[in-house]
Amino acid sequence: METLTVNGKSIQLEIDPQTPLLWALREQLGLTGTKFGCGMALCGACTVHVDGNAVRSCVMPVRAATGKQITTIEGLSPDSSHPVQRAWLQVQVPQCGYCQCGQMMSAAALLAVNPNPSDAEIDDAMAGNICRCGTYARVRKAIRVAAELGRAQK
C-alpha cells in the first residue's frame, strides 16, 4: 500500500511501488489530463509537479513520490484561473492539444520561480517539452502573457 498526496488529497493505493507515477495518476486515479507520450522522459507530455518542481511522471516510480506534494493539471487551480491557463486560452495555444498539459505544467513551474522570464530563459525551461504541431511560438507568447497576468494578480 502506497500513500500519495495528489492535488492536496491524501490517497492510498494498492500498487507496485516501482510503477511509474503516470500510471498511478491515469489508471488508478483517473487523472487523465497527464498524458503518456514517449515513456522515456523525452517529450514532456507527462509533466506534473512534485513539491512544486516539474517532473516527468513516466519515469518517476510511485515509491519516489510518496510523502511529496503531487500536482497534476487538474489541480493547477480549482477553476482554470491559474495565469497559465488563462494565457493559454487567450493566446489559443493548442493545435492537437496532446502535449499542452505538460507544456502548461512546465510553464507554471517556471513562473513560480521566475515571474518575469526572458525569451532565452523560457526556451531553456521549455526545451524538454516537445510539440509535434510546432506551437512553440504560441507557447512562448502565452508564457509572456501569463507572466503579465501573474504580476497583475499580485
Place this chain on the structure above:
Amino acid sequence: MRLRTKRLLRPVAVVLALLVLEIHFSPQAWAGPQESSQTRESSLRAFSAVASVLTSPRCMNCHVPGDSPLQGDDSHPHAMNVKRGSDGKGSPALHCFACHQAENTAILHGPPGAADWQLPPAKTPMAWKGLSAAEVCRALKDPDKNGHRTLQDLVPHMETSLVRWAWNPGPGRTSPPLSHEEFVSRLREWIDTGAACPEQGTTK
C-alpha cells in the same frame, strides 16, 4: 694581513668541505634522489590509472566546459539542449531531476539516475573535456578548478552515489576501465605518493 685572513678562513673551508662530503656520500643522500624518482614514477603510474577513469564518458560527459552536458558512450550533446544552470542542477522547470531519478530506469535509452544527479556548478565547472592528461592532473590539484577541494577531499567525492553510478550505468552504457575499488585505491596511492603530474605534452 692577507696571510692572517687565510689562516682564519682555513677552518671554515675545512668544515664546508666536510659538509659537502657528508651530504654527497651519506646513505640518505644517495637514497633520496633515487627513492624520490621511484616515488614519482609510482605516482605517475597511479595517476595514469586514475586518468583512465576520469576521461571515460561516464565522468567526462558532465565534466565539460560550456553550458550543456553530453551523453552516451559517443559523448554526443545531451538531448533537448538541456543547460547546466548556475548550480549545475539544470534550468528552472527543467532540472536534472525532472528526468533523472534516484536510480536508473530499466528502459534501454531511458534516463539513468542516481541521487543528486547534477553537473559541476557553473562557477567551478571542473571541465576535463579537451584537456591533456597533464592538464587534467593539474586541474584536479587546483582548488580553483576542482571545486575548492584538498587532495584528501577528492576521495569522498569519488565515493558519492553519483560517482559510483558510473559502475552501474544502466543498459547501453559502458563502465570505466577499472573497478570502483581499484579506482579509489589508485587515487589514494597517487595522493600518498605526492600527487605527481605528467609533464605537459607527455603521456606520463
